Amino acid sequence: MIKKIQLPLQTLNLIVGFMIWVIISSLLPYITDDIKIPADQLSMVTAIPVILGSVLRIPLGYYANIFGARILFLVSFILLLFPVYYISEASSLTDLIIGGLFLGIGGAVFSVGVTSLPKYYPKEKHGLVNGVYGAGNIGTAVTTFAAPIIATKIGWAPTVKLYLFLLLLFILLNFFLGDRKEVKVKTPIVEQIKGVYKNQKMWFFSLFYFITFGSFVAFTVYLPNFLVSNFELDKVDAGMRTAGFIAVATLMRPAGGWLADRFKPLFLLMGTFAAYTLSAILLAFSPSIGLYSVGSLVIAVCAGIGNGVIFKLVPLYFNKQAGIVNGIVSMMGGLGGFFPPVLLSAIHGITGQYSIGFMLLSQVALASLVLVIWMYYQDRLSLQSEVFNSTGQGVLVTDVSGKIMAVNPAFTRLTGYVEKEVVGEKPSVLKSGRQPEGFYREMWKAIKEKGVWQGEIWNKRKNGEAYLQWLTISAVKDETGDDVRYVGTFSDITLEKS
Incomplete structure (x- = not known):
């Protein structure tokens, strides 16, 4: 019974972690009414939670094999009580940066589930299982949609305090329903890193996830404020549109994993990066709100499918080092969400527009498309070589x-x-x-x-x-x-x- 509920429990854990991860970016239009933040610091405030949320994914992915998902989720949610309360009492930019940094724990828990859950299922279902778990990033949509509505009625600080009750609930759920007998793997972390750091495929997967998950996070933290300032939408409307972007990307993630279980994953990635390239070029021309919505939704579909496919590929190529590789790849995805908002802000400060930033995204996506094609033919050559030699x-x-x-x-x-x-x-x-x-x-x-x-x-x-x-x-x-x-x-x- 306990083993059967791990997928829904850990998926709900990820939803909660991601809900907390984006508290600041979702409520920033309300927070700035009380706390004066210089315009050139806005993107930094929203990007800060991504730093710790990215870097911590490596140790959390590794220790998920050592201690099991139950302990990792318990400890993470207990630690998150501090930054959530601290942000609810924030009165300065420094308070937001300190609290935001530790909010990153909410994003870091991602690598726990992708390491733990494949132990409960056969390999041919890993794509779907990790895709369903990854759909837990719907938590960002929940906060992006709900937090502004609640803040309009009770204020942003009390809204943040509500998350303390959610954390306490899930601390109890993990304590009683977490799997105490999860299979443990105790290979020293240094040995695991030595075994994978020279492998080209790990770094390619890191780049691909840097783009797919990075663009998901970047658009999540960037859209609410951008839609208000650039298209003069009201705060609730901007929040609902961002929630729509997140919902599409989230629903496509298990679809991507399911497709990767049935078709060639690298072919799916080729289509994903081709669509990324064209959509980013469209956004680079600063279209109307209608075309901008179309380009953003195509990127949401690509981000979801790409995320699902990549975490089918990781255990496929790195079965024995899945924990550490999941951590490294997901860390790079998190960093992919940190740099674009900062880069877009810097480019906007220099040129007064975002076009160059979107054109850079299109070129990185095009380079990734070339790499996926190269990987596909390298795999074919490797297969031929294995047949020849064996x-x-x-x-x-x-x-x-x-x-x-x-x-x-x-x-x-x-x-x-x-x-x-x-x-x-x-x-x-x-x-x-x-x-x-x-x-x-x-x-x-x-x-x-x-x-x-x-x-x-x-x-x-x-x-x-x-x-x-x-x-x-x-x-x-x-x-x-x-x-x-x-x-x-x-x-x-x-x-x-x-």
């Missing part, structure tokens, strides 16, 4: 002149020759001298006419021992039908014949 038959590849280009480990095992000894040589180094001259002439005639030959042939090993092979030689042709190389596969059938 097959039990000896394989040698020659160019059209007959010089050996490559051999596999089975070739070395069967003949005694290592690759460097035969590359550049002709297969005649294997001749036993037991075949009549006309044999080879007929062999090559068949290859030229039919594209393939197979049969028995006597060859010799490096030590001079003759043995009987079953050999297949196939011609590899180009688009024009010309031979470009030849592939020979063989096995030792001496014992079978004897």
